[in-house]
Amino acid sequence: MRRLVLAAAAAALAVTATTASAQPIDPKVMARIDRILKRTPLIDGHNDLPEQIRESHGMSVANLASGGAERAKPLMTDMARLRDGRVGGQFWSVYIDAGVQGDEAIRQTLEQIDVVTRLVKAYPGDLELAFTADDIERIHRRGRVASLIGVEGGHQMGGSMAALRQFHRLGARSLTLTHFATNDLADSATDDPKWGGLNDFGRAVVHEMNRLGMLVDLSHVSPDAMKAAIAESRAPVVFTHSNARAIEDHPRNVPDDVLALLRDRGGVVMVNFYTGYLSEPYRLWSAARAAEEARVKSLFVGQPDRSAAALRQWDSAHPVPAADVGLVADHLDHIARVAGYDHVGLGGDLDGIPYDLAPPGLNSVAGYPLLFAELIRRGWSDANLAKLAGGNILRAMRGAERVSAAMAAEPPSMAVPGQPK
Known part of the structure; x- marks a missing residue:
């Protein structure tokens, strides 16, 4: 979501071996969670730590081993809490503001990618760059957090397919088609529509992403753009940080008719922890x-x-x-009912949302076990919890990789905005 100022009054959570919440988890439940997450990496689809590093901490990747309370703006993410949260894989967002356009957008995106690569290099015992689904599983087995790069807006391409390809070469494995503003690819969920979904250039971008093996991310796009991209894409699409619109009627969330389309197309909705996208009472x-x-x-x-x-x-x-952890579980339950357990995931949007507008216990990367404990209380099976944790996004990635291999003979796209596909 758009960068919101983190609540400075809230100190970083004190982490225990169970969760960051004051609510303890029964040791037997925690042992069950650990068994699941040892076999299947917990992969979060969206974390904005790189933006916090860029905008709030002077581009410095230092002092992220643990804590964070000494910072003027406490962070939701550090290496110790990633481990306490049992995180096995993380898509790091390389967001820039939607108002930045053209060559400047490309430059700022490269700087954000540089933040991620410097972050990974600074913590080699904790993080390792991943480019494929196999990489994620290998890195997880080594006890590190597989680190992937996600570009959070089609405007960051600057209208250039060459830039998209270079982002991919540097490690980007997802692209959100829009952010809060309609752009030269597609309509945003939070702006006036211009294209009726995707335009010709947007369709060409989806096709080129399929050729490259990048995941098409539909968080932030309008429902018409969601449907058009699902129809256009040969590979599974993802929503890296979105919720169920039937639970909270925010335009950023995913309507039921779009959720139903994912059943046949292999897509995944990775649920966001922001109260503004979780709670209808809060929206009102x-x-x-x-x-x-x-x-x-x-x-x-x-x-x-x-x-x-x-x-x-x-x-x-x-x-x-x-809002509480049960509301996040409500969104997951609803998506699972409409789309199926094969189409749920986690994308907390941590460090991209205000500290005090995430449910207690889920306002740091240490909190995932609290959510798993709630889902266990609701009767989720080990198999379905493993799908939620990372099985579904790994399947989507492998689908994108297979499509890319099948398109290997196709030449790179030279499409530009405003010209026919």
Whole structure:
């Protein structure tokens, strides 16, 4: 999601051998979780630590071994908590703002990729770059976190297929077609539509990603773009950090008719931990607060102290709706019911969301066992938990790799925006 300022008032969670939550996990349940995650790597589809390093920490990859409380903005991710969370694979997002275009977008994306490669090099005992599904499993067996690169917006190509290919050569294995703004590929879920889904250049980009073996990421795109990309892609598509729209009616979430399409196409929805995409009460509260803020600013124009006091009074009378681990499980249950257990995954969006707007216990990478414990309480089988953890995204990656091999004889695309496919 768009970078939001992390809540500076919240200190980094203290991690125990169980989870970052105050709620203990029964030792027998934890042993079961460990058995599952020893066989199958837990792979998260979206983490924004590289952006935090770039924007909040002066490009420095130092001091990420553990803790983080000494930082002005506490992080959700470090090496110790990755291990406490039993993380086996991570797609690191190389996000840049959707307003950055053209050659500047390409330059900034390269700088973000450099952050990831420097991060991996700085922690060789913890991280290792991965390029294939086999790499992830090999790295997991060695006790390290397989580190992949995901580009979070088609605007980052700068309209250049050559840039896309170079991102892939440097390790990028997914591309989100849009971010918060409609671009020269596709319509965004959070902007006015322009193309009715994908345009010709967007279809050419999907085809070129299939040829390269990159995963087509449909988080942030409009429902029409979701459907068009699913129809266009020869390989499984993914939503690296999205939720179920039937549970929370936010346009960033995935409607049931799109979930149903994934059953036959092998796609995966990796669930996001942001309260704004989890909780319908929070969505309605947020809209009401925005309306109240606009009202008091208009009512007390030129009187910032009075408008601020009035908004504080409203906040006091309207507490923020809470979200918990059970709400994340509700989204997973719904996706599993509609699309099937073969189509669920995890994409927490950690370090890309406010610290205090993730459910307690899930506001750091140490918290995944808490979610697994909740799903075990709900009756999820070991086989389905393994699919959720990493089995499904590994299958999607292998599908993309097979499609790429079958397209090896095709020449690179030279398509440009505004020209027919």
